Amino acid sequence: MNPCVFMDRDGVINVERGTYTWEVENFEIIPGVPESLRKLKKQGYLLIVVTNQAGVGRGLYTKSDMEECHRYLSDQTFDILDDIYYATSHPDHSNSLLRKPDSLMFEKAIARYRIDPGRSWMVGDTEGDLVPAKKLGIRTIYIGSMPDAGDDQLIAADLSQAAELIIKNQ
Ligand SMILES: [Mg+2]
Secondary structure, eight states: OBOEEEEOSBTTTBOOOSSOOOSGGGOOBOTTHHHHHHHHHHTTOEEEEEEEOHHHHTTSSOHHHHHHHHHHHHHHTTTOOOEEEEEOOOTTTOOOSSSTTSOHHHHHHHHHTTBOGGGOEEEESSHHHHHHHHHTTOEEEEESOOTTOOTTOEEESSHHHHHHHHHHHO
16 A cells, blocks of 8 residues: 555646646746755655646636646656546536545545555645545645644645655654
């Protein structure tokens, strides 16, 4: 059974622009991300991105636009990511259990990669990223400031800080 660090994409890996990001020109990787991924990989973690990409379901951009961004991401991060799971449905058009806060993307990854939830982490910048992880017994780190966070919610400024917390608390 393997430990894994799950990560949201927009706002954790690349800059959250407040709108959909599907063009490589706008896919700005947050400073420190490649190095943090390398550090976590050295500790033996699988690295898996789980991202809602409802813009595909809404017809704003295509799956191949998204895949081009993901190829760029892999190029910029030493091909270190083990997988990227995405949910393309938009709730206005169709419901999917893949879409966070549902947990099917996590469950698929856990089965495929034989992941031990109890030794794994989810790093996200919205409450909806953390809900499915908590449900499955995966520890969570919130990126940003969460005024009403409970005392037991770990919070970090960015993925670099989150990686330090993970290494300290493993
Ligand atoms: Mg996000």
